[in-house]
Amino acid sequence: MRQTAIGKTQVEVGAIAYGCWRFAESSVEDADAKIRAALDAGMTLIDTADIYGFGEPRGFGGAEAVLGDVLARDPGLRSRMILATKGGITPPRPYDSSYDYLTEAMDASLSRLQTDRVDLYQIHRPDLTAPVEETARALNDIVSSGKARFIGVSNYTVPQTRALQAHLDAPLVSTQPEFSALHQDPIIDGTFDWCSETGATALAWSPLAGGDIPRLSSDHPRGAEVIACLQKIAEAHSASVSNIALAFTLKHQAKIIPIIGTQNLERITDSAKAAEINLSARDFYDIVEAYRGEAMP
Ligand SMILES: NC(=O)c1ccc[n+]([C@@H]2O[C@H](COP(=O)([O-])OP(=O)(O)OC[C@H]3O[C@@H](n4cnc5c(N)ncnc54)[C@H](OP(=O)(O)O)[C@@H]3O)[C@@H](O)[C@H]2O)c1
Numbered sequence: 001m002r003q004t005a006i007g008k009t010q011v012e013v014g015a016i017a018y019g020c021w022r023f024a025e026s027s028v029e030d031a032d033a034k035i036r037a038a039l040d041a042g043m044t045l046i047d048t049a050d051i052y053g054f055g056e057p058r059g060f061g062g063a064e065a066v067l068g069d070v071l072a073r074d075p076g077l078r079s080r081m082i083l084a085t086k087g088g089i090t091p092p093r094p095y096d097s098s099y100d101y102l103t104e105a106m107d108a109s110l111s112r113l114q115t116d117r118v119d120l121y122q123i124h125r126p127d128l129t130a131p132v133e134e135t136a137r138a139l140n141d142i143v144s145s146g147k148a149r150f151i152g153v154s155n156y157t158v159p160q161t162r163a164l165q166a167h168l169d170a171p172l173v174s175t176q177p178e179f180s181a182l183h184q185d186p187i188i189d190g191t192f193d194w195c196s197e198t199g200a201t202a203l204a205w206s207p208l209a210g211g212d213i214p215r216l217s218s219d220h221p222r223g224a225e226v227i228a229c230l231q232k233i234a235e236a237h238s239a240s241v242s243n244i245a246l247a248f249t250l251k252h253q254a255k256i257i258p259i260i261g262t263q264n265l266e267r268i269t270d271s272a273k274a275a276e277i278n279l280s281a282r283d284f285y286d287i288v289e290a291y292r293g294e295a296m297p
Contacts, residue, residue, distance in 0.1 A: 001014040001015055001016065001041065001042025001043070001272055001275050002014075002015050002275055003015065004201065004255055004257055005201070005255070006045075006082065006119075006120070006150060006173050006174060006201050007150065007152075007171060007172075007173025007174060007198075007199055007200050007201055008171065008173070008199040009150060009173060011082060011119070011149075011150075013044045013045040013082045013257065014041075014042040014043045014044045014045065014272075014275070015042075015250060015257060015275040016041075016042070016043050016246065016250075016257065016258055016259075016260060016271060016272060016274060016275055017043055017044075017045035017046070017047055017203060017257050017258070017259040017260070018034075018035070018038035018043040018045070018046055018047070018259065018260060018261075018268065019046075019047040019048070019205070019259040019260065019261045020046065020047065020048040020052060020063045020064075020066075020067055020261075021048075021049070021052045021063065021261055022261050022263055023048070023052060023053075023062075023063040023066055023067065023263075024052055024053030024056045024057075024058045024062035024063045024066065025056060025057070025058070026066055026263070028066060028069045028070060028073070030263075031066045031067065031069075031070050032070045032073065032074075033265060034263065034265065034268060035067070035070055035077065035081075036077075037265045037268040037269055038268050039077075039080050039081060040269075041268060041269050041271070041272035042272055042275070043260075043268075043271075043272070044080065044081055044082055045081070045082045045084060045120075045203075045257060045259075046067070046081045046082070046083055046084065047084045047085075047086075047176075047203065047259050048063050048064055048067055048083075048084070048085050048086075048113075049063070049064075049085055049086035049087070049089070049122075049124055050064055050085065050086065050087050050089075050105060050108065050109050050112070051086075051089040051091075051124065052064070053065075054089075054091060061108065061109075061112050064085060064109055064112040064113050065112045067113060068112045068113040068114040068115070069114070071113065071114050071115060072114045078115055082119040082120065083113070083115065083118045083119050083120070084118065084119060084120035084121075084122065084152075084174075084203075085109050085113065085118050085120075085121060085122070086121070086122040086123065086124040086154055086176075087102060087105035087106060087109060087121070087122075087123070087124060088101075088102065088105070088123045088124040088125060088127060089124045089125055094125075095124075095125050095126070095127035095128070095129075095130075096127055096130065097123055097126070097127035097130040097134070097135040097138070098127070098130045098134055098135075098138075099134045099135075099137050099138045101130075102123075102135065102138035102139070102142070103138050103141065103142070106121060106138075106142050106147050106148070107147075109121075110147060116146075116147075117146055117147050117148060117149065118147070118148050118149075119148070119149045119150060120148065120149070120150045120151070120152055120173070120174060121139070121142055121147070121148035121150075121151055121152075122151070122152040122153060122154045122174065122176060123135065123139075123152075123153050123154065123156070123164075124154050124155070125154065125155045125156075126153075126155065126156050126157075126160045132163050132164055132166075132167055133167050135164060135167075136164055136167030136168045137167075139151045139164075139168060139170075140168060140169045140170070143169070143170050144169070150170070150173045150174070151168070151170060151172055151173065152172050152173055152174030152175060152176065152200070152203075153172055153174075153175050153176070154175065154176035154177075154203075154205070155176065155177065155178075156175060157189070157190075157191075158189070158190040158191060158193075158194045161175060161194060162194075165198075171198065171199075171200070172198070172200055173200055173201060174200055174201045174202070174203055175191060175194065175195065175200055175201075175202055175203070176202070176203040176204075176205055176259075177191050177202060177204065177205070178204070178205050178206055179202070179204035179205070179207065179249055179256070179258075180204070180206060180207045180208060180209045180213065180245060180248075180249065180258075181209070181213060181226050181229075181230055181245050181248050181249075181287050181290075181291065182209040182212060182213065182218055182220050182222075182223060182226055182291070183206070183209060184288065184291045186202065186204075187252065187288070192252060192253075192254035192256070193254070195254045195255060195256075196253070196254050199255075200255075201255045201256070201257055202254055202255065202256045202257070203256075203257050203259055204249045204256050204257065204258045204259060205259055206261070207245065207246055207249045207258035207259065207260060208242055208245055208246070208260065208261075208262075209245075210261075213227065213230065213241060213242060213245045214240075214241060214242045216231070216241070222290065222291050222292075222293055225290045225291075225293070226287065226290045226291050227241070228290070229286050229287055229290035230244050230245055230248075230287065232286075233279070233283050233286065233287070236283075237277060237279075239273070239274075239277055240270070242267075242271065242274075243270070243271065243273055243274035243277060244274075244277065244279070244283075246258050246260070246271060246274035246275075246277075247274050247277035247278070247279050248279060248283075248284060248287050250274070250275065250277075251278075251279045251281075251283075251284045252284075258274075
């Protein structure tokens with residue numbers, strides 16, 4: 001699979017990433033098969049979070065723990081992936097990015113993942129009560145102690161991202177917004193422009209709108225038009241609607257890596273084909289216009 005650099009680092013990963021949000025109910029054997037399918041398909045960035053599993057039988061930390069068990073079974077696997085996790089969502093508070101919390105959360109994630117360090121540690125959502133200086137101090141310590149090679153944010157506005165960056169010793173190499181043909185806000189809210197400005201990578205979460213796109217069903221006001229547009233382009237490219245939707249996220253000029261979340265082995269493998277689809281600019285704008293409900297100005 002073609003490669004994309006993480007921020008301005010020398011570290012490259014596959015153009016499509018694999019996420020473990022829906023992992024918590026997997027047996028270790030099933031999780032192992034999904035991770036191997038993703039890595040074999042070239043999806044070398046593996047994204048998880050400490051909160052994944054909360055509200056399900058395994059509970060908070062459950063998805064990390066399963067991934068940790070997968071890594072423990074085959075120590076060689078860890079070196080095949082760029083491992084990303086997140087911390088900072090703490091129900092029912094609901095967010096905590098204080099120094100003490102993040103420092104402990106980082107150690108707890110490493111322990112569950114059964115590894116000495118992650119490649120990317122992300123603040124999952126901005127905490128409106130923790131002083132930004134404190135959050136930055138925690139991240140500075142996480143990097144200087146070697147517990148994470150790189151740091152990033154998720155669901156941050158651009159001003160929130162800049163405010164945090166102002167207190168950090170190291171650059172934020174990534175931001176993780178929701179982005180798909182059915183959630184196009186990062187195109188216009190400045191998130192992708194901030195990536196272009198700083199060289200950071202955007203990790204697009206739920207690039208198939210959590211399954212709405214392949215199921216051809218959405219309650220978004222423009223959902224029917226967007227899905228019809230994706231279907232038309234899919235036909236012209238002899239590709240699946242899902243892969244056209246992934247190719248859409250890859251066509252924007254900013255450095256964007258969609259994180260897919262299917263639990264189906266065949267779909268993991270098939271998704272890799274999306275990295276080879278080069279949509280025309282007209283295809284891209286057709287999807288943007290279907291979402292906008294009007295032609296570009
Ligand atoms: N930062 C954040 O706040 C945040 C939030 C959400 C997610 N994320 C990240 O993004 C990753 C991906 O999120 P996601 O799982 O929502 O991504 P997604 O790829 O948009 O959606 C995956 C869902 O689509 C379904 N699907 C895919 N292909 C299908 C098909 N052909 N027919 C029917 N259903 C299909 C999957 O079901 P099957 O399993 O049956 O294929 C799965 O339920 C997560 O794992 C996580 O790493 C981050």
